[in-house]
Amino acid sequence: MTEHLITQSDHQAPVEPLPVEFANTLSASRGVLVEGLSSPAALEAWLRRCRGLFPHPFPEDVPIRASEQQLLHTRMLRDATRRLLTARIGRTAPDPWDVAQVNRACALSRSWPVLAWEGESAPRAAHLRTTDTATDARAQIARSLVALLTGDHSTLLRICRGPGCVLFFSRNHPRRVWCSDGCGNRARVARHRERHPGDRT
Structure with a gap:
């Protein structure tokens, strides 16, 4: 069993909370679902891109490697996450299988805090x-x-x-309605066309 020392670093300001960013690895373009975790390499790239969102971020010098099996399990967790977010938003009962998937994943890794202090450098x-x-x-x-x-x-x-759109977001501002300005613009255009079917502007 290998052990890795992970140094705490300053978090980047998240666009969305980590679970929401994770759920949004499944998106849509022109009505077609787009899989953001399409391969082990895509999963590795997402983990590197979002490393700052994790409670205990991975240092940049720690290699990130994912296998086909890890990709499969990650996508299963992602799909369960999407269904659980939908259930919470809609105030409906969750699927027990999804709850079990999350609880199983919670127990996959053991970690504990340690003091890293060498020489005259500041402790961290x-x-x-x-x-x-x-x-x-x-x-x-x-x-x-x-x-x-x-x-x-x-x-x-x-x-x-x-x-x-199939994305989730956290309504961090009372006037926020869409996941992005792009979705807001498309919705306004769609409403305009419904009200003015002959207007192509």
Whole structure:
């Protein structure tokens, strides 16, 4: 069993909470679903791109490698995450299988805080983990999902109502209605065409 020392670093300001960003790896373009985790390489790229959103980010010098099996398990967790977010937003009963998927993923990785302090450098907090990066990432995502669904911010979760959009977002501003300005513009254009069917402007 390998152990990796992960140094805490400043988090980047997230666009959305980690579980929402994870759920949004499935998107849509012109009415066709787009799989953002289409291959192990795509999963590795997403983990590198979003490393700053994780509670215990992976240092840049730690290699990120994902297998086909890890990709399959990650996509299963992603699909369960999407259904659980939908259930929370719609206030409907979740599928017990999805709940079990998240709980299983939460237990995939063991980690604990340690003190990293060498020479005269300032002491810093670090985390020791006992699994590979891709597996630990699934555990962190699942734990973040538990925190999101059970916390006060769960009431801010929304599904974008933009035409053809399948993305989630956290309504961090009372006037926010769409996941992006693009979806808002498309919705306004669609409403205009419904009201003025002969107008092509």
